[in-house]
Amino acid sequence: MFALATLGYFNWTYRLPRATLAITTAILLVVLPIWLVMVKSEYRTRNPQAIIVGDDPAQISRAANALKMPILGYLSPPINVDSESATPSPEMVLDGGAEVLLPPLKPLGGLSRLEQVLTDYDVTTVVLTFRTTDRGEFFGVLETCHEHGVEAEVLREHADSVLLSEETAGELVTVDLEPWDWQDRLLKRGFDVTFALTGVVLFAPLLGLIALAIKLDSPGPVFYGQKRTADLGSTFEVLKFRTMYAGSESVGPVDDEDNDRITRVGRLLRKSHLDELPQLWSILVGDMSVVGPRAVWIDEESLLEERAVEWRKRWFVKPGLTGLAQIHDASSTDPETKLRYDLEYIRRQSFWLDVKIVIHQIWMAMTDVVELVRNTDPKRR
Incomplete structure (x- = not known):
């Protein structure tokens, strides 16, 4: 309607009467939302049908017995197991690996066909039956389910690795793939973009000065790129101003006060949080949000998971520049405390909580900068 009105403004030949535009716009504003609600209702009331995805025959059998809806079949990567661990069945199935015994389900192919199967068969539920909740396959399937709006379920023993949307008494539990509703998600994304653009504009002159200081202080690149874990176990490259001597990074978390690999400029940047600007x-x-669990180096993930059992629950929320753990000074050197704050944020998350955390973080950063200036003031020595 806006396009028609604009066209009519510049070309009288195509101009529609204002009353026609107003009435048509009003009708569309009513009809379109009703139509979208009807489509959504039709989607929710479609016949439920499931597929099983995994590489453990024993779990596939348990999931097949626990499901209360029609099962279309299963998808699986190459399976290599001893026949003793598989559930006996009249069928012998070969799916890219060793010959194993599986329940009498229809093989639908490998994991590469997941998206096609979800679309072609109008799948409503996917049950994951992997032996381990590894990043590559388990969370890859969860991400595909999230993209297609398909409900995901896991066996109860995997509940420590996922967020639960509801607590059930059965053997299968539902995974909460999207903790935010669409209104809050839209509001959060708008806040992220506004915050980032404002920061880039305000700090543009400072970015050049920091880059020059880093080059003069020590040899090496200005920026430091590192692969970190994003939501649902995917990865992305995060950029920071380099604060250590080139090539001196290590996997294990180290306290800044005891780290002699940090450069002089780097120490100032870390204390003032300016190294985070990129x-x-x-x-x-x-790839990131303003507020969320801090993105962790992928090589560090396995070390932290060993010390915090529910660590992977952090993967269900997009990582953030700041968060509840950050404003309480909980770092990777104490993963249990960090995880406790991250899970508290996930449970309480809302737009207004994000605003409070950002205000708190800005106040902390300003306080750190003031303290840093006072400590370097020669008159106070």
Whole structure:
């Protein structure tokens, strides 16, 4: 309607009467939402049908027995197991690996066909039956389910690795693939973009000065790129101003006070949090949010998972520049405390909580900068 009105403004030949435009716009504003609600209702009331995805024959059998809806079949990567661990069945199925015994279900192919199967068969539920909740396959399937709006379920023993949308008494539990509703998600994304653009504009002159200081202080690149874990176990490259001597990074978390690998400029940047400024780009492109669990180096993930059992629950929320753990100074050197704050944020998350955390973080950063200036003031020595 806006396009028609604009066209009519510049070309009288195509101009529609104002009353026609107003009435048509009003009708569309009523009809379109009703139509969308009807489509959504039709989608929700479609016949439920499930597929099973995994590589453990025993779990596939348990999931098949626990499901209360029609099962179309199963998808699986190459399976290599001893026949003793598989559930006996009249059928012998060969799916890219060793010959194993599986329940009498229709094989639908490998994991590469998941998206096609979800679309072609109008699947409503996917049950994951992997032996381990590894990043590559388990969370890859969850991400595909999230993209297609398909409900995902896991066996109860995997509940520590996922967020639960509801607590059930059965053997299968439902995974909460999207903790935010669409209104809050839209509001959060708008806030992220506004915050990042404002930060880039305000700090543009400072970025050049920091880059020059880093080059003069020590040899090496200005920026430091690192692969980190994003939501649902995917990865992205985060950029920061380099604060260590080139090539001196290590996997294990180290306290800044005891780290002699940090450069002189790097120590100032870390204390003032200015080394985080390049991450504004990651927020703009959607890899990160302003508020969320801190993104962890992928090589460090396995070490932290060993010390915090439910660590992977952090993967169900997009990582953030700041968060509840950050404003309470909980770092990777104490993963249990960090995880406790991250899970509290996931349970309580809302737009207004994000605003409070950002205000708190800005106040902390300003306080740190003031303290840093006072400590370097020669008159106070």
